[in-house]
Amino acid sequence: MATENKNLSEYDKNTIPNAKDFRFGIVVSEWNETITEGLYNGAFDALIDNEVPAQQIIRWNVPGSFELIYGAKKMLQTQNVDAVIVIGCVIQGQTKHFDFVCEGVTQGIKDLNVQTDIPVIFCVLTDNNIQQSIDRSGGIHGNKGTEAAIAAIKMAYIRQQASMSHPFNQPLLSSGAIQIEETPIKIDKE
Numbered sequence: 156m157a158t159e160n161k162n163l164s165e166y167d168k169n170t171i172p173n174a175k176d177f178r179f180g181i182v183v184s185e186w187n188e189t190i191t192e193g194l195y196n197g198a199f200d201a202l203i204d205n206e207v208p209a210q211q212i213i214r215w216n217v218p219g220s221f222e223l224i225y226g227a228k229k230m231l232q233t234q235n236v237d238a239v240i241v242i243g244c245v246i247q248g249q250t251k252h253f254d255f256v257c258e259g260v261t262q263g264i265k266d267l268n269v270q271t272d273i274p275v276i277f278c279v280l281t282d283n284n285i286q287q288s289i290d291r292s293g294g295i296h297g298n299k300g301t302e303a304a305i306a307a308i309k310m311a312y313i314r315q316q317a318s319m320s321h322p323f324n325q326p327l328l329s330s331g332a333i334q335i336e337e338t339p340i341k342i343d344k345e
């Protein structure tokens with residue numbers, strides 16, 4: 156489903172876990188500032204709407220989307236947060252730079268999700284033109300910042316639940332598999 160068939164701002168509060176005790180970091184790129192401010196406002200408002208106290212939301216700015224990677228890394232290394240949202244807007248220009256920035260940020264944020272225990276939510280618009288960015292930062296398609304905030308709450312909850320779940324606390328086998336006791340299944344023979 157493409158964004159044009161889905162409003163990014165819509166969510167059902169009944170499906171959102173309790174977020175009042177979670178702490179969130181938000182790293183915001185200053186490139187295309189009018190767009191990224193709109194995305195930030197969407198994310199901030201959604202967190203507040205879900206009972207997250209404002210003092211539990213930490214914001215840092217970085218120069219551009221490529222710096223979101225380092226900003227998010229330092230955020231999760233130094234701040235007590237349950238999830239990080241990175242916010243950027245990359246718009247196609249005349250050269251291939253767009254491709255390298257988008258790919259670099261995508262891979263960098265993916266690596267943080269693989270290598271660290273804190274979920275990092277990808278709220279980076281990668282648009283062909285400014286109108287597409289306007290449409291997705293509070294325009295006709297809603298606000299991707301709102302979508303990212305809801306994702307951050309859900310992923311923080313998953314992390315919290317996983318840390319309390321029995322199988323996830325098992326020691327890893329040398330193969331990297333999780334050791335889970337095999338409980339024999341009794342089959343009643345008729």
Ligand SMILES: Nc1c(NC[C@H](O)[C@H](O)[C@H](O)CO)[nH]c(=O)[nH]c1=O
Nearest residue numbers: 184186218219220221243244245246
């Ligand atoms: N063209 C855009 C950029 N380019 C800047 C890079 O993100 C980076 O800051 C620079 O290469 C220095 O490392 N950034 C955006 O966020 N959006 C753009 O459209």
Ligand SMILES: CC(=O)[C@@H](O)COP(=O)(O)O
Nearest residue numbers: 246247248249250252253
């Ligand atoms: C994503 C970019 O860096 C790009 O917008 C810069 O524009 P240009 O490709 O014309 O240098």
